[in-house]
Amino acid sequence: MADIKANRMFNNNKFKLGFFAANCSGGMAVTQLAERWDNSWENNLKMAQLADEAGLEFLLPIARWIGYGGATNFHGNVLETTTWAAALLAATRYISVFSTVHxxxxxxxxxAKQLATMDQIGQGRAGLNVVCGWNRPEYEALGGDLPYDHVSRYAYGQEWFDVIQKLWQEEKPFDWEGHYFKLKExxxxxxxxxxxxxxxxxxxSSEGREFAVRNADFLFTSAISLARSEQEIAGIKKQAANVIRRHPLDILTFxxxxxxxxxxxxxEYQHYYSQQHADWAAVDNIIRLMFENAESFPKDQLQLIRDRFSAGHGGFPLVGTPDDVADGIARLHQAGFSGSTLSFVNYAQDFPYFRDEVLPRLEARGLREPFRPDAAQRPGEAA
Structure with a gap:
């Protein structure tokens, strides 16, 4: 069996990097600019191969079923995450590709079978992003309402995840008699x-963090104030220390x-795309829905970071020269983060400059090791 370190998510880089939301129209920038991200398959394939060849660790999609309205109907056009991930695993060599599943x-x-199939395709490079649900209009679009309160959604999610974990361990048929699932043979x-x-x-939320600490290898949380993040990360790591894990929990942001x-x-470009040409109606719909249904951001901060939502869906700003961006990543690392997703107005057009200018600076700071594909361990090989 291949060693787990063959998956790039478990490499030695102190700060891991991946692309986020490239399967979605607009990516993470809620802008009306014509050059905003077009999430066509052709563009996603180009994006994935650029990230793969540059040595990034992962690709992470957003699972979305209806858009946020506004002039652009932001995230109204989305490539489904499991088929997207399977196809990209077949078209890349090193990078880990995740499916996001509600x-x-x-x-x-x-x-369980979809992810195992993905892992076979990618020779051990598949990943699963578990979402226990928050977006009420999406549930209504699929014929129902949010089925459980916040606490119960995580109880359901825990049993759902426990079923998958057992399916991945057992060789023979088994019965499952749970609260939410009754499975025979x-x-x-x-x-x-x-x-x-x-x-x-x-x-x-507290329920969400308890779920992540029990089950996740990588916990995502927002970085609004790095002083606040530093305290939160220390608390999460202390909480995780009481859980038996296959390796320490890493905290990532976006x-x-x-x-x-x-x-x-x-x-100037940030102001141009995210202020002068923002889709403010979509921004306000996102903030309203998150305030009503989600716990991803502290509710006392949602309106305060409205500008960040237009620029990058509320993500941490890495804006400036290559040195400025490297400085920002270093500050995230100093706060306790082990990595971050990256988004661009146009991933395929904007990433090469980041690759050529920022990645070498991160290597010089000791945050990342140089990526040499010819010498890299092939996916699925033993370490």
Whole structure:
């Protein structure tokens, strides 16, 4: 069996990087600019291969079923995450590709087999991002309302995840008599190559963090104030220390990047796309829905970071010269984060400058090791 370190999510880089939301129209920038991200398959394939060749650790999609309205109907056009991930695993060599799965919309026996199939395709590079649900209009679009209160949604999600974990361990059929699932003579073959895959989970509420600490390898949380983040991360790590884990819990955040040769260029472009040409109706719909239904952001901060939502869906700003962006990443690391997602107004067009200018600076700071594909361990090989 391949060693778990063959998956790049478990490499030695002190700060891991991946792309977020490239499967969604607009990516993370809620802008009306014509050059905003077009989430066509052709563009996603180009994006994925650029990230793969640059040595980034992961690709993470958003599962979305209806858009946020406004002039652009932000996230109204979205590539489904499991088929997207399977296809990208077949078209890349090194990078880990995640599927984002809503527990309430997807049966665990089906998901277990889908993820195992992805892992076979990618030779051990599949990953699962578990979402226990928050967006009420999406539930209504699928024929129902949010089925449980916040606490119960996580109880449902825990049993859902427990079923998947057992399916990935058992060779023979078994019965499951739970509160939410009654399964008879169920099983799922093949298994993932390592009997599991890296698990992501975003958590803001106390229930969400308890779920992530128990089950996730990587916990996502927002970075609004780094002083606040430092305290939160210390608390999460203390909480995780009481849980038996296969390796320590890593805390990741999400960021948006505007990187230019001069700081004034970067700041002017950020203002141009995210203020002058923002889709403010969509921004306000996102904030309203999150305030009503989600716990991803502290509610006392949602309106205060409205500008960040137009620029990058509320992510941490990495704006300026390559040195400024590297400084920002270093500050995230100093606060306790082990990595971040990245988003750009246009991933395929904007990332090469980041790759050529920022990645070498991160290597010089000791936050990342140089990526040498020819010498890299092949996915699925033993360390």
């Amino acid at each position: 527990t309430s919309f997807n049966h665990p026996v089906v998901v 169920t099983y799922s073959l093949p298994h993932p190559l390592r009997k599991s895959v890296p698990i992501f989970n975003a958590a803001g 960021s948006y990047v505007v990187c230019c040769p001069t700081r004034s260029e970067a700041e």
